[in-house]
Amino acid sequence: MARVEDSLWAIPVAQIASRAGKSKEIDADFPAPSGIGDDIVGIKEGDPVHVTGSFDSIVDGLIFTGRLVAPFVSECTRCLKPIDEDWPVNVTVFFPYESAADKGCGKSGSKNGKDEEVDIIAGEDESEDTYPLLENGAFADIEAMIRDTLVESLPLQPLCKPDCKGLCSQCGIDLNENPDHHHEMEDIRFAGLAGLKAQLEAEQGE
Template sequence: MTALTVDVQELRGRPGTQDELSRTVPAPKDLATVLIGIPQGSDLQLDLRLESVHEGVLMTGTASAEVSGQCGRCLDEIRYPLTVDVMQLFSWPQKAQAAADAEDEDTRLIPHDLTIDLEPVLRDLMVSALPFQPVCREGCPGLCSECGFRMEDDPEHFHEQLDPRWAALKDVAAGMPDPDSSSESST
């Protein structure tokens, strides 16, 4: 049995019975998106209530961890706490056919060994709570798209943009003599 599995044998056939689960476990790998996530092995705090109901075991509570990653605009480091609410129904094996008939996507089955693996539930909840495009702050100006300069360091930073239709004339003008220098030499 791992840190993210729970034995529910004591709850079987005893509706109304409940167990409190409060533990800190190492976070599994891949609780992340491309730029941000919960580092593997970091503390994952679980505060859960497992309640026996006629259909199975209803798990409610919270899961908390420290998120770290990079801002999607300026690539600065981001760290903040994340807490998600957990509510999941696990069906008893004999109720599996009834659950299949109902086609309830939110219901998971309790294996025959009567241990619940919390990792898939936590992965679904925690990864979906992470921002797709994380930012260090709402108004982060990011990096210059031309040179990668950090825009926050100099908000006036810019590159002169020439209209591409005139770019060829710029090269022609560079090869021509300066009109001011030619008038001085003729006098």
């Protein structure tokens, strides 16, 4: 069986766990987990994700506040140019020492299970940005944190730049490189008259 400490995303935090006020700084690269977007919009599995920040110990758990920077690969949805840039995301998540359900199971002497029910409901209301500590609080595995944070931050319509002009809808030329490009538009309401005019001019020239 694989050990928690052998995980590529496991960070030892035993030295600050249950010691409120203590902190542990992080400044390291971790491999991008699988499942962050796809081949069109996403971050490739195994690419380095730079993680900086700190675990701060409080009474009931650890709070991690930091920043993730990952290599983002995509394609501009307007001009179709490839996008290959660093993708920074700020993150704040909570690693509780034990879940609300665990606390409820450990209670004794509650009447009609009311105290346990309150704890379970409170657990359901907790933020999704909550992750368990492993091995009795000895390790924080940040694999799920990296995946969830980056997936939620990915753009639905990535752009090479906010004011990208895109491609000409008629000929496909890049309007960023040819800002003055345009096509003469003929009003179809007068197309018949234009044809009649050309015919009359041709007859007069004979």
